Amino acid sequence: MKLRGKTMLKPAREVFRKVFFLSYAYHFSGEKQFAKRAIEELSCVSALKNWNPQVFLDLAELTMAMAIGYDWLNDAMTDSEKQLISKAIWEKGLEPSFDTTYNTFLKLDNNWNQVCNAAMVWGAVAVYEQAPEMAEKIISRALESSQLPMEKYGQNGVFPEGVMYWTYGTSFHVLMLESIKNLMENDISTYFSKSFLQSGNFFLHMTSNTGKAYNWSDALELQYPNPAIFWLAKVQKDPTLIWNQIKFFEKGQLKNLKKSRLLPAIILLGADISLNDTAPPQKKFWASKGNNAVVAMRSSWEDSNAIFVGLKLGNAREHHAHMDMGAFVMEAEGVRWSMDLGMQTYYSLSSQKVDLWNSSQQGGRWQVFRNNNYGHGTLTLDDSLQDVNGQAKLIRTGEHESFQYAIGDLTEAYLRKDRQIYRGVAIIKKEQAVIRDEIAASSKPVHVTWRMITPAKAQIKGKRITLFHKGKRLELVLMASEKNTIKVRPALSKNKYDAPNKGISMIEIEMEVPANKAASIQVNLQPLKEHHCLQAIPISLENWGKNTLPDQ
Template structure:
């Protein structure tokens, strides 16, 4: 009897496991696919791209730059399998750049030199021992690279080369993704899922006719599992991993959707996922008048051209989404643009956009909830001296997050006055044995200077860390131009340190910025530090007043409440030997000891030169905002 029960239990577990892993066959009605090329750009569509190039000087300049860069690639040696630390990713990314550029250049010009060089690159990469499946992003990008080259150049490649490249895509890419030790990303809700699934879909589409059943299996798997990270765009499109990883995860997500639509005529419901078609508004609003992004979490300090925005603008029939992208095209360095490995996709996704005639966005405030809620406020899209403010909530537990809940950036008069250090290069930390990816409260990640709350524009209590388990939601938003504001409840981030903590930030009468904190000490006193990191020179004028100067401009930082605080500065020098230097930056702020079970209010004004002499109204409590 016991044996029978055991067998029954095992059969039940096996059956439930089967059900859990069973895939919906989204491709049940697909009996065949068109010939090559079938990824992104069908045969003959080059003429459509050529007409866009002829009609838009900016796009023509970009097209010619891609061809020029491709000619330079022709002159350099093929890539080698050289890892940086545990990653082959830099090689994979350069492979994608080279092969996308060369294949595009050949299809648009017909020049054989691009074809021959792409073939040489693909054969060299195919000969690698593997594509480093232990860090599967490397495989995802390498598979996409060879898939584009193989598919776009298929008819011109000799069968011997096709066979070699096809085998590499299958064995080093797709087959590796079927091994459980290499595919934990299938259960991830971050950018890994988006990038790796996109790469496997490209490999499967490129080699579809060789094993249709396997290709369908991989595509079905992607359609089922990519919904995990896509779920994080809900409800309004705020991407939890921040600006730089939006550019990574979302771009590869769009590359996958674009390939599916181009071949099958449908995204199988992916683009309709809640928040996904709203996410370009998040990205656009993340850039200030200085062209710097709100670089919270693991993000770089500079912005860049985002090809995916052209896809969104086309899908939503909203050219205003390209307001920032046009500025990047006009004023960004062409050399910088040519580092973008998916740059040719921009020309494929142009649609009917006319870059010489784009209206600015209508809204000057954008807010989104989600895992990392943000509020992005500005006084104008057309005035280079406009005020811009970004503030975030969320949690240190979110993928790639810092202890930066409550942190803000602020610009006025063409200067970023309140800044974020952003990320530190991973290899610079990993090479020194820093355990960067343990997100627990006592994880070494939080010892890194740029990652903890002490070096962000937020509160630090008793010189302690924010709580990893805490979350800070947006609690109120107003788009009133006279008092545009947003508030956050930070209480969970300071559990055990403060009884309550709430922060609000506002643009007042379109002229100045107000930061207000309302906190309450628990059953013991609390020492609260208010911090703002700035790249400006700081001159302390009075106990509650400091003058910031940068690029010939001035900003006054004035503590209106409480009257007893004294502003001071702290250095931003490395604390550990592994911390990156932060030259030209200063922490400005103050500390206050709050007696046990006592409430306190901090009100700080950031006053551009034109607002310094203006009359300042009394500040209402956050509950009245």
């Protein structure tokens, strides 16, 4: 098992996948060939000198794989195999967790804490009979430590690390709780919070009608079913939480499931939940509360061609965060027209000596195109980075069927604080999306760059931009208070270490705002199902949500 840089996480996860799949297949079929093959994997891992405790996540994934195999395949093992594997779990998995050189995960409040504690608990449960006192110590320690990430779930369940790390951390967290529920005197509900339970709605709304994730922060668009959402649907008695999972299966994307090492857990936790006759969620609008505000709205749950709009506010201080305050995504007609580039692989950057985890204002993390505001669909002032210590706040929302909207205050997201900056996003009459920015007056001029990241081809004609992608069209109409220029260019960086982002373009609107003058930029986006001219009327943010709006 070879290191790639400092980690061997990829092969460790492949061992996990093989062992979990084979162990499940053995129990499901009774065929000993599955057990035999899994035990070979476990024996090979047992023979390793160590499981790379320097990167404790590597060790955690292997410990959990070994625990599953040892527990599920115990009746198919010889005595010598049992001794070899159980000894490896103790010496190479559990014992390093008591070494302060390696166990820093115990004091973290992010997904590392959840994954590592879950793995230690599964390991302890697997070999419980051999050393019950030590196993109980590990379990008690994990329950106490795991309250740290529990506190990070926002007031209504938003996860500050984004949807991909929610899937990772929360799935392992629920697997930890499931593994000990029969050992605990107290009900396991005492070990999770109301916000933790509400995070199922966060995950539900962060998935668009095309099945893609709203991938702000370090995240990918690609989605897989996961144990956490099935567990939450069961605990909350809310089958609508798995609406997107049902759509995943209906689209026949089953070939991708073999890549999910947690698939057996999904099958087991979802066994009591019917995938038939599930009603769509009632709310088409969701907004988080707390320091990392994010908004998602859609015109329909059932229509795959519906309009979906997401707005990211919050800050750049959270673990895995980007300088994406004010960034938006937009879908219509089954196309993600405005996208978030998402994460670049860590190895591709660390291998080029990028100081990726230096998040100071001029740190290496913000020299990465995909991480800074130049690579996001937001505003940039005077060609400068956003403020890593800034905070973009959600100040007002509306959920009317014909006018869904959210307004954020971006003022503190920028290094210069002399101009108030507001961004509103909306869906009007289920027909079009609106992105409106208002820039208050200041004694100093400012250069504003508006960006949208898109996979589409663009055609500019005056103040209209027509996008073409997958046989569909979207029209953008620009209304700005000041003279401006529109450009379309590849989403490229001059840095050799940045991902090439092939086929991705940036629409840029540049505008000079004079001193002592307020300004606005409004862009209306409407799918063109047939040739017609989009009528767009500027609506000031102060009028959003009032009883009457100009006819669109």
